[in-house]
Amino acid sequence: MNPLRLLAGKPGAQARGTAREILSLTLDNGETVAVLRVRDPRARRIKLSVSERGARLTLPLRASEIAGERFVLEHGDWLMAQLAHNGNAAPALQPHATASIPLRGGDLPVTWHEGRALRLTMSDDGLQATVPANLRIASLRRALRDFYEAEARADIGRWLPPLLPTLPRPPARITLKVMSSQWGSLAPNGAVALDLALVLARPSAFEYVLVHELCHLIRADHSRAFWREVEQRFPAWRDERDYFKNEGRRAKAAMRALLTA
Known part of the structure; x- marks a missing residue:
């Protein structure tokens, strides 16, 4: 049997649930954090929580998105302390801003280029990221996941x-x-x-x-x-x-x- 045939697989489907969206918010101290915003019909008040999965902002149906983001900013110091305690103080991926990504216990430098098609390739200088002007962040994340999977399968x-x-x-x-x-x-x-x-x-x-x-x-x-x-x-x-x-x-x-x- 070819051992490389064992490495195929597709990521599991996301579980269905209440309406949710990932936000990338910049706090007053300049830190950018990822927050999962969940619109929960059972919620009675705005709630900010942190677990090993990261930060979660729960909104009642009648609460506005602006009110939720303001709530996060008001509790920014508490949020960063909780994220650090849970090991979740990790930066979000930002095109043309992220200088490196983690890989194999170290940091892999990222060089950003503009191009017609999205492409992530390895070079002697690190990861070369070519992104179009109309880049959708979801597409970049999928490409990065494919990159990580390819590296993991190589190992x-x-x-x-x-x-x-x-x-x-x-x-x-x-x-x-x-x-x-x-x-x-x-x-x-x-x-x-x-x-x-x-x-x-x-x-x-x-x-x-x-x-x-x-x-x-x-x-x-x-x-x-x-x-x-x-x-x-x-x-x-x-x-x-x-x-x-x-x-x-x-x-x-x-x-x-x-x-x-």
């Missing part, structure tokens, strides 16, 4: 072949998607799902998660026998587990801000 394509002979069977497929809390999972049918934010982490951490999920093809639990399988293939797994405790929230928040802000 997996290097790590997977040596691991396959040590497994009882290959994974049914490997998909990449944005996960809220998990870094990876193994479905009963043998399909592996990995968080796309792993490509923002240092490569050794990404490789560890891949090894971890593949070892569940041998042991479906987290018993001592399972961890022995992990350690045989990745002896430094404890270091990577500690890395995720310290840096995991930041990577997830950065990916969410870049792709949905």
Whole structure:
């Protein structure tokens, strides 16, 4: 089996819910933050909250959008403190303004160009972003997601072949998607799902998660026998587990801000 065929997959469909929209707001201190504005018929007052998913502004049906944005600005200091605490103080993607994007534990410089067609390409100097004058930010985010998926699949394509002979069977497929809390999972049918934010982490951490999920093809639990399988293939797994405790929230928040802000 060609291991690269396992890497195909489409992002999951967005769950249906109340009316929502991502805002990019500039606070009084000059910081630009991404806020999910939700128009909820059950809401009785304007509410601003922060979780690992980022900032959320909940509006009752009768509240105006201007009133909601004013509410965010009035609570800007509180918002930035909460975002920093939750690891969500990540900048939104801004054409011709974003100087770098995170990749493999570091910062990848971005050079912006004007052109007829949207195109993201790698060079020795970093990411070359060619964007048209009538660029739609949603199109740029989709292109950036495709770029990150291609980079992640390239990494997996290097790590997977040596691991396959040590497994009882290959994974049914490997998909990449944005996960809220998990870094990876193994479905009963043998399909592996990995968080796309792993490509923002240092490569050794990404490789560890891949090894971890593949070892569940041998042991479906987290018993001592399972961890022995992990350690045989990745002896430094404890270091990577500690890395995720310290840096995991930041990577997830950065990916969410870049792709949905």
